[in-house]
Amino acid sequence: MEKKTVLMLKERAAKIRMHSVEAVYGAKSGHPGGSLSIADVITYLYFHKMNVDPANPKMENRDRFVLSKGHCCPALYAALAEKGYFDVSELKKLRKLGAMLQGHPDMKGIPGIDMSTGSLGQGFSTACGMAAVAKRKGYDWRVYTALGDGEIEEGQVWEAAMFANQYKLNNLIAFIDCNGYQIDGAVEDVMNPHPVDEKFRAFGWFVTVIDGHDFEAIDNAVTEAINSGKPAAIVCKTVKGKGVSFMENNYTWHGKAPKDDEYAIAAKELNDAWEKAAEDVKNG
Amino acid sequence: MAEKEATRAAYGRKLAELGEKYDFYVLDADLSGSTQTAVFAKKYPERFFNAGIAEGNMISVAAGIAASGVPAFASSFAMFACGRAFEQIRNSVAYPNLPVKICASHAGITVGEDGATHQFCEDMAIMRALPNMTVVCPADSASTEALLEEIVNYDGPVYMRLGRYAVPQFYEKGEREFKLGKGIVLADGSDVTIVATGIMVAAAMEARELLAAEGINAAVIDIHTIKPLDVELIKEYAEKTGNIVTTEEHSVIGGLGDAVISALAETACAKVVKHGIDDVFGTSAPAGVLLEHYKLNATGIVEKVKKLLNK
Helix, strand or coil, rough: CCCHHHHHHHHHHHHHHHHHHHHHHCCCCCCCCHHHHHHHHHHHHHHHCCCCCCCCCCCCCCCCEEEECCHHHHHHHHHHHCCCCCCHHHHHCCCCCCCCCCCCCCCCCCCCCCCCCCCHHHHHHHHHHHHHHHHCCCCCCEEEEECCCHHHHHHHHHHHHHHHHHCCCCCCCEEECCCCCCCCCCCCHCCCCCHHHHHHHCCCCCCEECCCCCCHHHHHHHHHHHCCCCCEEEECCCCCCCCCCCCCHHEEEEEEEHHHHHHHHHHHHHHHHHHHHHHHHCCC | CCCCCHHHHHHHHHHHHHEEEHHCEEEEEHHHHHHCCHHHHHHHHHHHEECCCCCHHHHHHHHHHHHHCEEEEEEEEEEHHHHHHHHHHHHHCCCCCEEEEEECCCCCCCHHHHHHCCCCCCHHHHHCCCCCEECCCCCHHHHHHHHHHHHHHCCCEEEEEEECCCCCCCCCCCCCCCCCCEEEEEEECCCCCECCCCCCHHHHHHHHHHHHHHHCEEEEEECEEEEEECCCHHHHHHHHHHHHEEEEEEECCHHHHHHHHHHHHHCCCCCCEEEECCCCCCCCCHHHHHHHHHCCCCCHHHHHHHHHHHH
């Protein structure tokens, strides 16, 4: 990956983090922690990897993305808005009566959303369905999906993992956002899903473990995944609440909005980071 | 009259036939022999997925297929396709309004010997409660086949209830036009209307004969689509006969009976009595024995009618 691409992606991700927290603040509810941990993966997909067209969201041969951890949609909505699927002003209406942007992704109402998700585990299975169609019909588009490390406690995830292996869905790439926390605490304390990599490997998947905030690592992992010839799980080590000092690695920020004073701090930190990233893009 | 046949058999046969004309996928959860999707699977292996014993995943995979632009049929026993996978149906299928057709066999008490764990008598109640969902319960083979083609052509979620038990055939193929949401008046009458669905349609026609012998003139309506209900037809017959007995191989809670009562609640133009399974779990026995045991037969309907008419 070229240096200027990395800088561009860093700037886009910084912007998406700003929007994510602002949207949750505006809604007075939502899930900032996991939105911030998955923001880089989503940025990579929409601003570098996926074949999509915001002017034609239903383009038949587009790559698909299913946010199986649907509660982290503030990051996805921010990416779609910045990509041009809809106006950025929609983000401020998140979760409000009459708003297009629902609390969890709604494929019928939101341009760019490939699948309605929110009930954990189901998005992963739907991604398998999409990949299965593409494979059987010989379409060359890919299906990307993102799951949380808490989400994989759902039994359905492993039903889907078996299905993907059985039908050799080598056009399916799953990012496992291992930020280490779920709503009740650390994943190890609530219901230990580890070792995540060995579990997926045992289910017949190609697995690689990376730093989920490192764009070059994400890009290399995706290339490896595509070349593996298997359904692929990219286990991303991430920081929950990444980019906001008081949210980082603090599970209490899984599903609540910052108050005014907290938002002021978060907004400043995220804005500073974005300004620096924008400056880096300018300076090359 | 043709020989007895289970609606699942008609489903399997017709699905394979429709595969020639329409593009769709079929999924099953390790019960393709029982649900009869195996007929399609044999003919079109490249359009069939066995999802294994994992109904929740099967329904969501079907939703993913449908979201990619190709309708998907998903079959298992009603208990699992609709019971276990309810939440997948709600959130992956009904909410995004996707063309996934859940065609569930072994519904109702006539599962027989397998007993209560497999006798799902609450499926229509659950499916009927879901926005966007169409609920279909055919009476025999000809109606199953005709309704299946309607379902293939309908762009939205459908739950179709099929049985294991071989039932009498009384529709001649092509004899009637079957439209989703349109009830069929099988016989006119003036004293009472028997509103029946599924395998109880045949019993309702038998009951009509028994009642006629006692001077009671009963109309019989086949409501093969529980949702959307043919409210207009029900209201018409409620006004015409003033008395309605609903009959279904399903719990009296939440199924056809309650749908009819809800439709008439604002008009109060008829007395309604429900005939079905009375809020109990089933038990093991051959299907025919169970139908007698729970009075899911013509005699049971006649009893309800006479009670309603105070005769």
